[in-house]
Each structure stands twice: as structure tokens, then as C-alpha cells.
Amino acid sequence: xxxxxxxxxxxxxxxxxxxxxxxxxxxxxxxxxxxxxxxxxxxxxxxxxxxxxxxxxxxxxxxxxxxxxxxxxxxxxxxxxxxxxxxxxxxxxxxxxxxxxxxxxxxxxxxxxxxxxxxxxxxxxxxxxxxxxxxxxxxxxxxxxxxxxxxxxxxxxxxxxxx
Numbered sequence: 220x221x222x223x224x225x226x227x228x229x230x231x232x233x234x235x236x237x238x239x240x241x242x243x244x245x246x247x248x249x250x251x252x253x254x255x256x257x258x259x260x261x262x263x264x265x266x267x268x269x270x271x272x273x274x275x276x277x278x279x280x281x282x283x284x285x286x287x288x289x290x291x292x293x294x295x296x297x298x299x300x301x302x303x304x305x306x307x308x309x310x311x312x313x314x315x316x317x318x319x320x321x322x323x324x325x326x327x328x329x330x331x332x333x334x335x336x337x338x339x340x341x342x343x344x345x346x347x348x349x350x351x352x353x354x355x356x357x358x359x360x361x362x363x364x365x366x367x368x369x370x371x372x373x374x375x376x377x378x379x380x381x382x
Contacts, residue, residue, distance in 0.1 A: 222262025225254040231261075235268055245271070310367055317360065327352055 231251075232239045240261070245251045250271045251264040280286075301307035328349045332342040366373050 223260050225258035226261045226264075228257045228259070231259050231264055234265070310364075316366055321356060321360065326354075328353070 226234075228239045228242050232242045234240070240309075242251070245268070246253055246259070251259055251267045254260050298307065329346075331349065332345040335345060336342055363373055
């Protein structure tokens with residue numbers, strides 16, 4: 220079979236599963252070439268149409284680059300929605316909240332020795348216990364905050380020295 224043999228518009232339309240007008244549009248767009256009035260070379264027309272369909276599908280789906288851009292935009296939108304719904308907060312906002320809570324708690328602990336006893340030595344002993352606890356909390360907060368900033372996983376060691 221001669222692949223260069225000319226075929227009619229109707230034959231090509233039936234072969235491609237499109238209308239005769241679609242064949243004419245493809246010819247006007249330069250996708251397929253004509254050999255004469257209403258005549259098209261079979262082999263080159265089929266190859267050109269297949270290439271055209273592949274290119275159209277690739278353009279419709281987008282290139283790898285546009286897929287990455289689309290994915291990045293989707294991720295950005297998801298993050299914005301999470302922030303707006305207060306499911307996601309900034310690290311600074313979280314640290315500020317924890318600082319305020321811990322500060323209030325430490326202030327309350329600082330008043331305990333005077334509330335517990337009038338004996339100066341006993342107050343000093345209680346204050347030393349509270350100061351040691353306050354230092355452990357401060358160290359743990361600094362370590363966890365640093366891990367969050369750097370993206371490291373927190374250690375599993377639980378600094379529970381309170382017996």
C-alpha cells in the first residue's frame with residue numbers, strides 16, 4: 220500500500236473519527252497537508268494528526284513545570300486556609316503564648332514560699348526547689364523551641380527529675 224496515496228476528506232474524517240469540517244480546519248491550521256482539492260496524503264496525514272493529538276494532550280495536561288507551579292499554588296492555598304481557620308499558627312505566635320502561660324505560672328510559684336511559711340530558712344529551701352524547677356522548664360522550652368526552628372525531631376529523653 221502506498222502511504223503517500225491521496226485520500227478524500229470524507230475518508231480521512233471517518234478514519235480520524237472527526238467531521239469533514241474538522242479535517243478542513245486541520246488543513247488550514249497547517250497540521251495536515253493537501254495534495255490537491257479535497258485530497259490528503261494518507262501516511263503523512265495520519266502521522267501529523269497523531270503528533271497533533273499528542274501535543275494537544277500534553278498542552279491540556281500541562282508540562283512538568285506548570286504541574287509544579289500548580290502544586291505549589293495549591294499548597295500555598297491550603298496553608299492560607301489552615302491559617303485562616305486557625306489550624307496553623309506561626310512559631311512566634313506559639314512561643315509567645317507558651318511564654319505568657321509559663322510566665323503566669325512562674326509568678327504564681329514565686330509567691331508560694333511566702334504563703335507557705337514565715338520561716339526564712341524554709342522559704343529559701345522552697346525557693347531553691349522552685350528555682351530548680353523553673354530552670355528545668357526554661358531549658359526544656361529552649362531546647363524544644365530550637366528543635367522546632369531547625370526542624371529536628373524532639374528527643375525522647377524526659378527530663379523528669381522530680382521525685
